[in-house]
Amino acid sequence: MNYKYGIALDIGTSGIRAQALDLKTSQVISTAITLRHPLPGANVVDHLHFAIEVGRETTHKLLLDAINKVIKSLNIDLNNVTRVAVCGNSIQLSLFHNIEIRDLAYWGQHALDRLKVTPPQRDATITTPEKVGLEVNAKAEIYIPPAIKHEIGADALAMLFKADILEKKGIFLVSDFGTNAEIALIINGEVYTCSAAAGPAIEGQMIEKGRLASPGTICDLELTNYGWKTHILDDNLLTQEGDEVDPSTGKIISHKENSAKSIGITGTGVIAAFSLGLDNGLITLPKIKSPDHQIHLQDDTYLTEKDIVNIGKALGAFRAAYLTLAEEAGVLLEDIDATFMAGASGFYVDPLKSLNVGQIPPSSQEIYQMGNTSLAMARDLIIDPSLLDKLQSMAKGMRSKHIMLATSSIFEKIYSLELSIYEQGMPFWMYNEWLNKYGFQKVAPRSFNPQIHRIFERDIPELGKEGLHITKVGSILEAEFEGCTNCKTCLDHCPENAITIENGLIKVRTDLCSGMGCLKCALSCPNKVFKYGKLLSSEEIKAAQAETDL
Amino acid sequence: MTHIEELESKLDQNFVAIRYNVEIEGPAIRPENDLDVRNILPTEEPYKSIALAVLYGDMDASLSNVNDGLEAGLSPVDIINNGLMKGMDAVSLLYTKGFYFLPDLMLSGDSMMEGVRVCEKILGHKSETKGTTVSFVAEGDPHDIGKNLVVMFLRANGYDAIDLGRDVPTTEVIDAVEKYKPLFMTGTALMTTTMTVFPKVVEELQKKGLEVPAFGCGGGSVRKDFVESFPMSVYGVEAYHAPKLADSILKDKKTWKELRKEYSEIVGEFVSEYA
Amino acid sequence: MKRFTRMIYKNPEELIFGHAKFPVSERWNIQFGAGYVVPEVKVAPQEGSEASKEKMVAECRNIAQSACKRAVSIGLPSFMLEQEHVFQQTNNPEWAAECTQIQAEILERYYDEYGISVALRQTPADIRVEERAPGLRGSDYDNKIEETMEACAANGASDLCIETMGGKSASDYGISRGDIKAVLFGIGVLGSIDMEYMWKRIVNICRRYDCRPGGDTDCAQANTAMFMAGGLLDKDIAHTTAALARAMAAARSLVAVECGAIGPLKDCGYENPIVKAISGVPIATEGKNAVCAHSDLMGNLTAAMTDVWSNESVYHRQEMGGTTPEVWLQATGYEAALMNTAIQTGTGETLRDIYTLTDKYRDPQGLILAYDNAYRIGEAIVNYGNDPYLRARAAALEAGKIINEAVDAGKLYLTRFERDSLDNALKILEELPMDSDQFTDECLRTYTRKVPEFDPKSYEL
Numbered sequence A: 001m002n003y004k005y006g007i008a009l010d011i012g013t014s015g016i017r018a019q020a021l022d023l024k025t026s027q028v029i030s031t032a033i034t035l036r037h038p039l040p041g042a043n044v045v046d047h048l049h050f051a052i053e054v055g056r057e058t059t060h061k062l063l064l065d066a067i068n069k070v071i072k073s074l075n076i077d078l079n080n081v082t083r084v085a086v087c088g089n090s091i092q093l094s095l096f097h098n099i100e101i102r103d104l105a106y107w108g109q110h111a112l113d114r115l116k117v118t119p120p121q122r123d124a125t126i127t128t129p130e131k132v133g134l135e136v137n138a139k140a141e142i143y144i145p146p147a148i149k150h151e152i153g154a155d156a157l158a159m160l161f162k163a164d165i166l167e168k169k170g171i172f173l174v175s176d177f178g179t180n181a182e183i184a185l186i187i188n189g190e191v192y193t194c195s196a197a198a199g200p201a202i203e204g205q206m207i208e209k210g211r212l213a214s215p216g217t218i219c220d221l222e223l224t225n226y227g228w229k230t231h232i233l234d235d236n237l238l239t240q241e242g243d244e245v246d247p248s249t250g251k252i253i254s255h256k257e258n259s260a261k262s263i264g265i266t267g268t269g270v271i272a273a274f275s276l277g278l279d280n281g282l283i284t285l286p287k288i289k290s291p292d293h294q295i296h297l298q299d300d301t302y303l304t305e306k307d308i309v310n311i312g313k314a315l316g317a318f319r320a321a322y323l324t325l326a327e328e329a330g331v332l333l334e335d336i337d338a339t340f341m342a343g344a345s346g347f348y349v350d351p352l353k354s355l356n357v358g359q360i361p362p363s364s365q366e367i368y369q370m371g372n373t374s375l376a377m378a379r380d381l382i383i384d385p386s387l388l389d390k391l392q393s394m395a396k397g398m399r400s401k402h403i404m405l406a407t408s409s410i411f412e413k414i415y416s417l418e419l420s421i422y423e424q425g426m427p428f429w430m431y432n433e434w435l436n437k438y439g440f441q442k443v444a445p446r447s448f449n450p451q452i453h454r455i456f457e458r459d460i461p462e463l464g465k466e467g468l469h470i471t472k473v474g475s476i477l478e479a480e481f482e483g484c485t486n487c488k489t490c491l492d493h494c495p496e497n498a499i500t501i502e503n504g505l506i507k508v509r510t511d512l513c514s515g516m517g518c519l520k521c522a523l524s525c526p527n528k529v530f531k532y533g534k535l536l537s538s539e540e541i542k543a544a545q546a547e548t549d550l
Numbered sequence B: 001m002t003h004i005e006e007l008e009s010k011l012d013q014n015f016v017a018i019r020y021n022v023e024i025e026g027p028a029i030r031p032e033n034d035l036d037v038r039n040i041l042p043t044e045e046p047y048k049s050i051a052l053a054v055l056y057g058d059m060d061a062s063l064s065n066v067n068d069g070l071e072a073g074l075s076p077v078d079i080i081n082n083g084l085m086k087g088m089d090a091v092s093l094l095y096t097k098g099f100y101f102l103p104d105l106m107l108s109g110d111s112m113m114e115g116v117r118v119c120e121k122i123l124g125h126k127s128e129t130k131g132t133t134v135s136f137v138a139e140g141d142p143h144d145i146g147k148n149l150v151v152m153f154l155r156a157n158g159y160d161a162i163d164l165g166r167d168v169p170t171t172e173v174i175d176a177v178e179k180y181k182p183l184f185m186t187g188t189a190l191m192t193t194t195m196t197v198f199p200k201v202v203e204e205l206q207k208k209g210l211e212v213p214a215f216g217c218g219g220g221s222v223r224k225d226f227v228e229s230f231p232m233s234v235y236g237v238e239a240y241h242a243p244k245l246a247d248s249i250l251k252d253k254k255t256w257k258e259l260r261k262e263y264s265e266i267v268g269e270f271v272s273e274y275a
Numbered sequence C: 001m002k003r004f005t006r007m008i009y010k011n012p013e014e015l016i017f018g019h020a021k022f023p024v025s026e027r028w029n030i031q032f033g034a035g036y037v038v039p040e041v042k043v044a045p046q047e048g049s050e051a052s053k054e055k056m057v058a059e060c061r062n063i064a065q066s067a068c069k070r071a072v073s074i075g076l077p078s079f080m081l082e083q084e085h086v087f088q089q090t091n092n093p094e095w096a097a098e099c100t101q102i103q104a105e106i107l108e109r110y111y112d113e114y115g116i117s118v119a120l121r122q123t124p125a126d127i128r129v130e131e132r133a134p135g136l137r138g139s140d141y142d143n144k145i146e147e148t149m150e151a152c153a154a155n156g157a158s159d160l161c162i163e164t165m166g167g168k169s170a171s172d173y174g175i176s177r178g179d180i181k182a183v184l185f186g187i188g189v190l191g192s193i194d195m196e197y198m199w200k201r202i203v204n205i206c207r208r209y210d211c212r213p214g215g216d217t218d219c220a221q222a223n224t225a226m227f228m229a230g231g232l233l234d235k236d237i238a239h240t241t242a243a244l245a246r247a248m249a250a251a252r253s254l255v256a257v258e259c260g261a262i263g264p265l266k267d268c269g270y271e272n273p274i275v276k277a278i279s280g281v282p283i284a285t286e287g288k289n290a291v292c293a294h295s296d297l298m299g300n301l302t303a304a305m306t307d308v309w310s311n312e313s314v315y316h317r318q319e320m321g322g323t324t325p326e327v328w329l330q331a332t333g334y335e336a337a338l339m340n341t342a343i344q345t346g347t348g349e350t351l352r353d354i355y356t357l358t359d360k361y362r363d364p365q366g367l368i369l370a371y372d373n374a375y376r377i378g379e380a381i382v383n384y385g386n387d388p389y390l391r392a393r394a395a396a397l398e399a400g401k402i403i404n405e406a407v408d409a410g411k412l413y414l415t416r417f418e419r420d421s422l423d424n425a426l427k428i429l430e431e432l433p434m435d436s437d438q439f440t441d442e443c444l445r446t447y448t449r450k451v452p453e454f455d456p457k458s459y460e461l
């Protein structure tokens, strides 16, 4: 019997997720994910910057190499794949589609004018494997859903679509718990969107011991009688209990036998520590009131005061953004009927803690944790390709009410209040008084008995009968720099050990390198010859060599 | 005296009850009653009211006080120096003490600037300042909160701070340097894609044979090693450091090289990035 | 209904524990405010006893029995037993009847045997639910309260009290958000309206029996503010805001007296000193001997004008010194003995002033209840006595003035939070309309939308 398959793909900033579906039964067969993005860097701007530096083609190729590797581990005959649907934010989808990205890398008109960039439409598209370089049956159709507007991408559309509130009466708040923090407020079907740009701290980056959610990371903390108990992700990304520690000293109160060793803490873990710390006074912003000004968790995982300020600034962006939306739309936060949390962090975070630290409005009464909605929407597209047109008209219809926070004086005022709280320790009552003074609503107090609806056990509900496969991705970039003295300064300065040097050939492993946010290699080169942008993937080098050989 | 009053006079309240909240936080006082603020604020009217309006961030009161003063025949320069600036000095002080916060600073800054503007209109020209500075946010970057703070602190400290805004093309920056010959220039970038503008600015300046004593570069994504990889620049950490850097250029003729070396001393505090 | 537009007391100096302008006598030879202080004990039935009527009756019997036994074994001349109902007691009038009856029997036995003066206060629970139709008025629950009141009166209660919760929906909203207008609306307007509705009925019932209409407390509102304000270091709501809510509560709790309640007013009404200064009725209060129930910042000060000194509430259980009815009656009993000794030895004023001074400047909430200040707030209330809204507003403004004077005199220090909250609240209160209809209209428009539980029909608005 000749099976027909579809592949649903989600390209996230922190990794790729793919699922194979049997088109006859619509059942998931297998799932493959990566625990990081194939491009160097921690956030979308890093990816963009990388693309600008090394060129869009190279970048597209690196991304597709990785995707091809991921779908190979789905364990299906790729020749029988007839449909592929891919979802993600505007940047990832543009890189996938290999279209203009520079309009996403700069804000305002000037840079774009100078570079003569015409922003593309990013409408719903059907393309072919050949055009994007996807190694599946050449006749397969590839569906790319539309962006809502510019950087408010198809991922945001997915969360709105899956929350299923666009046609309902009532007021709903839908928030993506990622770095870019797309937030939407829906009032009787009328949609207000914005991107709060919370920052990578939300996903555990820019935190000293922070890490993306992966096996061995602390993803939640629980208050016990004597201290805090850690919750750690195991190899299947399910949470397990870990040690109970005294957070101000790190002393183990009770050790959990066979618990996974902690290798770091995720953004949700940091939020948990922040919430518990604020409650018991261990954190008195912007300080940590422990002897060494750190919060200690098991296996030498700790948080510093700088980490606390960083997570605070990110959480502040959420609160400032939803307040701005509510003010722009003229509704009160306490009138919100239901709050939806999307994204992997939005799934693993304890909603009560989110509410406690203000990441969602404290007055939220009904809270839904949705999991990975991008992948879910990609699955829907596979099963019913006609959805693509519907999504296109949905996105079109929403375009007018996008709130540009960059030009919103409401946002700027409120975000300054957030900075006052997290950097200077302004008390919250004063924050509310300021809101009042500015003529904005106050943040309503905590809801009495919030109801949490968590539908699945994992952010990807169904892994399929073949189960989960974790694919390692990463390529090697190489270059020979003219004038290089082989002094190895760059190698010594690389914090991630991503560099090796063989006979003057410098190699960088993309899966280790932190990219454009780092560049310590180039900056440290005494001869100023290390040019990151000159690095090319090995195959391109071979191709280039082949050309010169001719 | 009633019976209870008589007893009360014998009693030391803290002997029976201590308001620990007040002990810890200190009693609420009006900002003008802070001892250090009292030393700054003028005592004679109308300067006192002018300064107080700035201290309270009250734009309307500030304007009407200034107008009253001008009508009474006071010199605009005196109003600026003895009234408006004194109020702002007090605000900066309360900010460093942790009594005032960012929004206080912004409101007061606006009130002061409005007053200055009225005075300058009468004066017919710009008022005497310590010097001119130029600030901008890199081309392609919308993040201007940090830059706004830098500008505010420079103005509060008596500089004529030219604000070029955000998403500023390099050519505009060069033109401004040519036009204003600033004592100090600041650039802010919060995206890795836009911070690359800084070395380009320096390159263009050098091409045109222009120079600034120092070019302070700061903003979320910017790091010290990056800034120090090109000349003329100094890495800026906190917005309130900006006037201190400018002062040291003005008074001690410090060069950008010296600013890099002596940053912590110049700003007068421990700065971990420079440790 | 006659409103108070003049002070019954002419001089704050006259305000002192054990004395009221209008003493109250109840059966079993007990008087309140007649020159001595009566200790009170109140014990809540153990969890589980609400499972059946039999269990509840047995529980009430045991409580009364223990209290009486301890009273005579330590030599108390008098005491009051109060039973505050759990839901089932009020919701089943026949339970209330039997419970009251058994307690009355026991008290009477001790009265007969030892000559000890006793009183039995029954306090049915306000089990009405505003957000459930038909709301506060005419619901089954509302009718049950009335039936239960009657059952208690008919079966031996010497007086009746209740803690009504009219206006709580609005005041809770205001308290948790620092919205002083909503607090004023909830306490001053809605609370007063609902009190009138409830108390006219209670007074009618009492007329038919040998049972006195006691009084009401603003537990549901002002005490919510006090508990949320918490200790000195808590910051959920400012203690200055809680003090303003307390002052408003006096204007509201006065309504019971205007409807015919004669006291002693109910113990947890911390606003009672103000009501006493205005109306001259005896009051029950609580403070340091109510630590079993909650923490306040005026443990001694509340004794200064008391006529019945209470422990508020404690679960029925065993302590090292005996069962809780025994232990806590002993605590309030000895404190009453101290006051009574002072009265007879002519040192009452001194003790009163000492009680007052220990807490007067501990917190703004205590400050405004010191008898001299309570009197001032009373004067502010009677000034606008005919208008429940205006008098509650005036009470709050006067309380603000009292706090500010103490601050200016360097006697009380506030934190910035307390200071700013007070300044903001006073500014808002000052700017409110002087016309109560206009105020009510404004509030109806705002709070029917903002507070879903609030139902104007419950107040016939």
Ligand code: B12
Pocket: A043, A045, A046, A107, A151, A179, A180, A195, A196, A197, A198, A199, A200, A310, A313, A314, A317, A404, A405, A406, A407, A412, A415, A419, A517, B142, B143, B144, B145, B146, B147, B149, B150, B185, B186, B187, B188, B189, B190, B191, B192, B193, B216, B217, B218, B219, B220, B221, B235, B236, B237, B238, B239, B240, B241, B242
């Ligand atoms: C607020 C914010 C915004 C606001 C900006 C509002 C405004 N008017 O400025 C809004 C929401 C508009 C915004 C938009 C975007 N943002 Co944004 N944003 C942030 C956020 C949350 C805080 C930045 C901030 O204001 N910090 C506070 C100020 C005071 O700091 P500062 O400017 O650095 O200044 C301090 C110092 O650096 C110093 N300083 C600065 N300059 C100088 C100069 C001198 C001389 C001296 C001495 C000192 C000094 O003074 C200040 C301290 O006193 C950060 C994330 C984070 N948690 O940091 C992301 C962040 C900066 N944004 C980011 C991005 C990518 C964007 C977008 C371009 C893309 C997107 N995701 O949509 C969009 C723009 C497009 C759009 N949607 O309009 C990224 C940048 C990533 C990177 N590695 O490059 C970040 C890190 C978040 C992320 N997604 O990862 N953002």
Ligand code: SF4
Pocket: A040, A493, A494, A495, A496, A497, A498, A499, A508, A512, A513, A514, A515, A516, A518, A519, A520, A521, A522
């Ligand atoms: S120093 Fe290492 S991690 Fe940093 S950019 Fe260079 S290669 Fe990447």
Ligand code: SF4
Pocket: A481, A483, A484, A485, A486, A487, A488, A489, A490, A491, A524, A525, A526, A527, A528, A529, A530
């Ligand atoms: S630091 Fe520069 S010169 Fe030295 S090995 Fe690296 S690239 Fe070559």
